[in-house]
Amino acid sequence: MWLVVVPALCNGITLITFASPGDTILTDLLLENLSVGTLSHVSLAVSGGQVFCLSGPSGCGKSRLLRAVADLEPHGGRVSLSGTDQQNVPAHQWRRRVVMVPADSQWWFDEVGGHFPADTGARLPSALGFSADVMGWPVSRLSSGERQRLALWRALALQPEALLLDEPTANLDTTTTEIIESWLLEEIRRRQIAVLWVAHDSGQIHRVANAHYRVHGTELEVIHGSD
Amino acid sequence: MEVIDLAWWKLGLAALLILALAATGYFARLGMTRSLLIAALRTVIQLALIGLVLEALFASAAFYWVALMALAMLLVAGREVVARQSRRLRGWWAFSIGTGAMFVSSFTVTILALTVVIGPDPWYSPQYAIPLLGMMLGNTMTGVGLALDRLNESIWRQRAVIENRLMLGQTWQQALQDIRMDAMRSGMMPSINAMAAAGIVSLPGMMTGQILAGSPPAVAVKYQILVMLVITAGTGFGSVMAVKWGGRRLFDDRERLRLDRLVKS
Numbered sequence: 001m002w003l004v005v006v007p008a009l010c011n012g013i014t015l016i017t018f019a020s021p022g023d024t025i026l027t028d029l030l031l032e033n034l035s036v037g038t039l040s041h042v043s044l045a046v047s048g049g050q051v052f053c054l055s056g057p058s059g060c061g062k063s064r065l066l067r068a069v070a071d072l073e074p075h076g077g078r079v080s081l082s083g084t085d086q087q088n089v090p091a092h093q094w095r096r097r098v099v100m101v102p103a104d105s106q107w108w109f110d111e112v113g114g115h116f117p118a119d120t121g122a123r124l125p126s127a128l129g130f131s132a133d134v135m136g137w138p139v140s141r142l143s144s145g146e147r148q149r150l151a152l153w154r155a156l157a158l159q160p161e162a163l164l165l166d167e168p169t170a171n172l173d174t175t176t177t178e179i180i181e182s183w184l185l186e187e188i189r190r191r192q193i194a195v196l197w198v199a200h201d202s203g204q205i206h207r208v209a210n211a212h213y214r215v216h217g218t219e220l221e222v223i224h225g226s227d
Numbered sequence: 228m229e230v231i232d233l234a235w236w237k238l239g240l241a242a243l244l245i246l247a248l249a250a251t252g253y254f255a256r257l258g259m260t261r262s263l264l265i266a267a268l269r270t271v272i273q274l275a276l277i278g279l280v281l282e283a284l285f286a287s288a289a290f291y292w293v294a295l296m297a298l299a300m301l302l303v304a305g306r307e308v309v310a311r312q313s314r315r316l317r318g319w320w321a322f323s324i325g326t327g328a329m330f331v332s333s334f335t336v337t338i339l340a341l342t343v344v345i346g347p348d349p350w351y352s353p354q355y356a357i358p359l360l361g362m363m364l365g366n367t368m369t370g371v372g373l374a375l376d377r378l379n380e381s382i383w384r385q386r387a388v389i390e391n392r393l394m395l396g397q398t399w400q401q402a403l404q405d406i407r408m409d410a411m412r413s414g415m416m417p418s419i420n421a422m423a424a425a426g427i428v429s430l431p432g433m434m435t436g437q438i439l440a441g442s443p444p445a446v447a448v449k450y451q452i453l454v455m456l457v458i459t460a461g462t463g464f465g466s467v468m469a470v471k472w473g474g475r476r477l478f479d480d481r482e483r484l485r486l487d488r489l490v491k492s
Contacts, residue, residue: 070394071481071483072390072393072394072483072484073483074479074481074483087481090482091393091481091482091483092393092396092397092398092399092482093396095393095394095395095396096395096396097396099394099395099396100394101394102387102390102391102394104387105391106387106388106390106391106392108385108388108392108405154395155395158395158396
């Protein structure tokens with residue numbers, strides 16, 4: 001199985017050149033001819049530890065593209081992760097590996113802690129700026145910015161192989177945004193997560209992106225490829 | 228004990244009370260006159276007709292007539308379940324799921340009660356089968372209608388929560404868990420409340436009718452207990468099936484939430 005899969009993957013990647021040639025096991029999120037809504041023939045290859053930013057006017061289909069990658073919306077084309085085709089695994093297993101964080105996160109239990117696995121409170125990263133007792137807080141006490149930061153941690157706690165972030169810092173002030181950005185980048189690099197990141201702010205795109213695409217009509221247009 | 232028959236003109240006296248109420252409503256501009264009169268008229272006509280049908284049915288007592296009557300009752304109940312949902316599944320799904328759930332639960336429980344518990348000869352003898360099935364269907368209809376209405380409405384309102392739960396890798400059953408509990412509670416609450424209040428707050432209609440018709444209270448009470456237990460069982464299983472099938476239909480084979488399968492009625 002490995003003998004077949006690995007060379008095929010490496011070939012795919014050398015064309016797009018984000019992986020160092022020595023890597024053998026790669027987390028690659030591959031989009032081939034994906035079409036959803038007005039977007040069509042979107043092809044991308046994001047390797048583990050890389051951040052691809054997507055931008056474009058609101059309503060242009062960025063969020064729908066992320067939803068299609070998470071398989072929350074019917075779509076055309078193929079998506080695969082480390083050689084596993086999206087359609088070949090049960091949908092919930094796919095979404096456990098390819099986790100999407102929506103622009104407005106939802107909280108359905110009364111207490112914050114109910115949304116996290118039991119030991120997550122103790123491992124809460126200091127960069128998020130919460131005290132450890134946040135797990136006992138009622139959800140209604142959280143501001144929108146706090147919800148957004150906790151939603152990122154909730155997604156990372158699932159140990160995803162790919163992350164789909166829909167404007168993850170939209171409700172944060174400038175200082176917090178930069179702290180969260182560098183914390184996210186560190187986690188992404190350390191855990192080798194492949195990331196699609198919808199962003200508006202060109203400063204943020206400049207700071208986090210390995211590649212930047214803008215939605216232009218029905219297709220994605222490369223603003224810059226790699227650095 | 229001899230049952231006192233009611234002459235039709237005596238029912239007219241009761242109807243006068245309704246007319247008096249309607250007149251009060253009309254002159255006080257309370258706006259319920261029209262629907263009150265129509266509903267009263269419907270009740271008289273529908274019950275008079277069903278009386279004729281039951282007379283004929285009891286006289287013939289053939290299995291296929293009983294079965295035909297049961298089928299007609301089921302289809303009317305199925306239509307009523309659809310009408311009680313403010314948002315319902317597109318196409319025939321709403322009718323099929325409601326009717327299917329009622330069919331499986333009401334018919335199974337009724338047949339079980341007839342053959343095992345009561346044991347008339349023959350088991351489908353209309354004097355027992357039709358009233359029992361009628362009470363089963365009436366209550367199951369309420370339960371299934373409430374459960375499906377709550378299910379669809381909650382899913383519609385909480386779509387963002389459901390999708391966020393799916394994004395975190397939950398199965399569709401996990402993402403729906405709270406909503407399913409809620410829908411089940413809605414469907415079961417009338418039966419549970421009725422059982423809790425029976426005999427203390429209210430004397431159930433069937434038992435009252437049987438006592439009025441001359442049965443000894445001890446027999447009437449036993450029948451009432453039987454009916455309440457089987458009604459609750461039928462309503463419960465009907466709601467379980469309706470909620471399970473209805474929830475499943477709102478997700479596709481990739482466990483995506485498909486609100487396009489709901490329409491507002």
